[in-house]
Amino acid sequence: MIVSTGLACIILVGCFVVLVAIRVPVSFALGLATIPVVAMDLRLTPFLIMDRVFQSYNSFILLAVPFFLLAANLMNSGKITDRLIELARVLTGWLPGGLGQVNVAVSMLFAGISGSSTADAAGCGKILIPAMVRQGYDTRFAVAITACSSVMGVIIPPSILMVVWGGVMSISVGALFLAGAIPGIMIAGALMATVYGYAKVYGYPTAGKPTLAEFWSAFKGAGLAMLTPVFVIGGIVGGIVTPTESAIIAAFYSFILGAFVYRTITARELVTILYDTGRFASISLFAIGTASAFGWMLAFFDVPRLIVGLLTSFEMGSFGTAIVIAALFLLFGLFIDAIPTIIILGTVLFPVATAADIHAVNFAIIGIVSLAFGLVTPPYGLCLLISASIGGLNVVQVVRDVAIILIPMLVILILLITFPEIALWLPKTLMPKSVL
Template identity: 85%
Template structure:
């Protein structure tokens, strides 16, 4: 039989939600939810579904995902993160709430290298959460600021989410990287302002005023690591390398620093790092395949066209449509990982954004920033779970501080929606021909 759009949506969404509630991993839930339609709709066959999955993997740009994860794991495994933390300390540690500012600053620096928020939360959190607690910071605040600052990992370039978005939507990854820079810095400023407010209310200490010698020593220690974003972003924007090639350069450069320059990585360590990278990359890439099938089925049953018709009929206008889009991404981010959400929701809402004259790059940044917040909001909240587990705290105890810290970050998202030039100015300035 031929299944209608309404029934297809009902089957897909009911099946997916039921499986997620039953604690089936999201990547498997997305694939299993499509099976009833394959069985009952005579237009679909298992071979067609397998072909869609293969096409989603047959993408050169997706090779960047495991290599950026490898670069992040090599940075953490090679203790290069420690050098970034020391550099962040001499830059911002003298402010009230010193280690809180260091937490934000090192997340910003690490984001410019790794492209992964979870690697940021794990690598920086293991060092800074215990250190902040020893200095008298409330453990709940330490966990909350670590988790919230780690979201910059997917907003400040390079970003794994931007690479996936660029590959799925056929948008310039270089433009996305540049577009995310100013919003990322604005979020960093909002976080540091929040830390300053906490420090004044709770009398949190500084981390000491650095001497010129300490500053020079920290700069020398972190200087080589800080060249990574120059190679990665400069190479992509300048058209010298592709995103995948830049990810390979970042991984080999991280290995060179850890194995040759700092000598903090051994061959035995490398085996463990490669294993962990392969494990996490396989989870992400498998989710890309099943999410692509799920998203393709939504498109097959004309769900995007239906949504465009509904949104156009409601006449929200550009601002209203952007708010609704952000709301959808924020909602999805509560329950599923950002990569499947991009493939499913991004492809469905892209025609809606186009119909409302929202620039594709602005649409991308709204989606990525909104999904990034899902990394610190339960029930998914992977960065929050990682940070809370480091401090051995129940996530529920941390939620109040997370909400307080998220409010100014949400204001930044609203500013991006209100003033799209925040996103578009840098690509238009540095990329000739960008419109």
């Protein structure tokens, strides 16, 4: 039997939706959804699908994922996060809503080192949420701002999502890193303005003006850690190292800081860090494999061509198509982890973006920023779940504040769609050959 495009699409998507609805983990649901079509179509065999899964792992660039996760875990265990928080406090704590401003600033600093939003939410949240509550901040606001600010981990370079996107779609990871810098700073600015508004309405305190001695102590304490993004981004942009090599450098440098400079990582802790990193990396990489098989099945049955034809027939132009693309990423991000979404939806919509004259790098930034919302929106909302757990709240109790904080972030996304040069200016300036 030869399965038609329409029937294959219905079976694949239908099985996946049913499996997710009955709480089968997304990575398993993606793999299991392919089984009925393989059984029905004579052209397909289980070995062909397994080969597709293993081919997705045969990518040097994806080695960067576990090493960036390792760097983030080493940062948290090595108490480097504490030093970043102290630096953020002297830089922004004197503003209205002091600890809220510190929360945003430290997320921005941590994002420039780890590339992981969940590590940011866990590491910074454990310290800042209890501290904010002790100073009189509403617990719901403390949880919401921690969750929302942590999404900068996947936008500000280095970013694990950008590594995956570049590897899957053959786009310069260095260009993606540079393209995420300005949008990340804009989102940080929007979040700080939101904190300012909350502080004025609810009378939240400042963290006090630092002395020159405190400034010097904070810069001295966090200065070595802040060299990490210089090594990572500078090495890639300068053409000295690949993204994978830069991730290894970040992990090795984090280990040196924690074990020998600050002496906060013991041999026993190192074993735990390696185990946790391996566990989380295996979850991400397994999702990449099953999502690649699912995406390949969609491509085999010409589903992307069908979607391209459907969307281009509406003649929406670049702006309209970009809005639809962002909306689809926002919708998928509500239910599915970002990495499988990139592999499935990203590869399907890439031809649509190309047909609408949307630059590949700008398409990536629109997709990644849209997916970042999914980290703090139920029912998936992994960063929100982590932050709410730390604050001892139910997710439903925090949704109102999250929605308020996300509004200015949504405005930033619309600006990125309206003015593509916001994201493209930096890579065009520093890596012009990579964005032709």
